[in-house]
Amino acid sequence: MRRSTSTGPAPSRSGTPSLVYDSGEEFEQITAGAYPDDFNSDNDENDSYESRSDAKGPEPEDAEIGVIGDRTYAFICLERIGGVMVYDVSDPAAPEFIEYVNNRDFDGDPDLGTAGNLAPEGLCFVSAEDSPNGMPLLIVSHEVSGTLSVYQVNDRAAPSAA
Numbered sequence: 001m002r003r004s005t006s007t008g009p010a011p012s013r014s015g016t017p018s019l020v021y022d023s024g025e026e027f028e029q030i031t032a033g034a035y036p037d038d039f040n041s042d043n044d045e046n047d048s049y050e051s052r053s054d055a056k057g058p059e060p061e062d063a064e065i066g067v068i069g070d071r072t073y074a075f076i077c078l079e080r081i082g083g084v085m086v087y088d089v090s091d092p093a094a095p096e097f098i099e100y101v102n103n104r105d106f107d108g109d110p111d112l113g114t115a116g117n118l119a120p121e122g123l124c125f126v127s128a129e130d131s132p133n134g135m136p137l138l139i140v141s142h143e144v145s146g147t148l149s150v151y152q153v154n155d156r157a158a159p160s161a162a
């Protein structure tokens with residue numbers, strides 16, 4: 001897995017995994033749309049447009065699955081440009097893109113610690129029943145900024161007032 005994410009049944013003793021979906025260039029289409037001036041930036045410097053285009057692009061780094069209500073979601077963090085892709089993978093053969101969130105600051109200075117959260121490395125989903133505030137959470141660790149982000153995952157059917 002380099003630039004895209006794939007879904008398929010888990011390997012079993014009797015069989016081998018088979019690919020049922022691959023996101024192709026969708027991550028790069030989405031990040032290019034969100035950050036046309038910072039597409040395929042690196043994670044330790046700003047104004048680095050396209051610097052990762054020849055080397056893994058956004059670099060999907062970790063993936064986590066979370067069940068909320070009757071839906072199953074996949075969260076995929078992008079180590080270079082930053083942020084997290086959210087897909088509804090309740091139908092593994094037809095994942096639905098939900099949103100892309102990135103709390104990096106492209107106007108800040110990574111060396112001064114003013115560029116937000118850089119280089120998401122690991123993800124941890126906390127289900128509502130295990131969450132201290134009763135809402136599902138996604139915890140994201142960042143390798144370059146040395147920071148943690150905690151996102152509350154709101155139900156799409158009942159968005160929070162905030």
Ligand SMILES: [Ca+2]
Pocket residue numbers: 059061079
């Ligand atoms: Ca990596």
Ligand SMILES: [Ca+2]
Pocket residue numbers: 061121
């Ligand atoms: Ca890693």
Ligand SMILES: [Ca+2]
Pocket residue numbers: 079121143
């Ligand atoms: Ca890394």
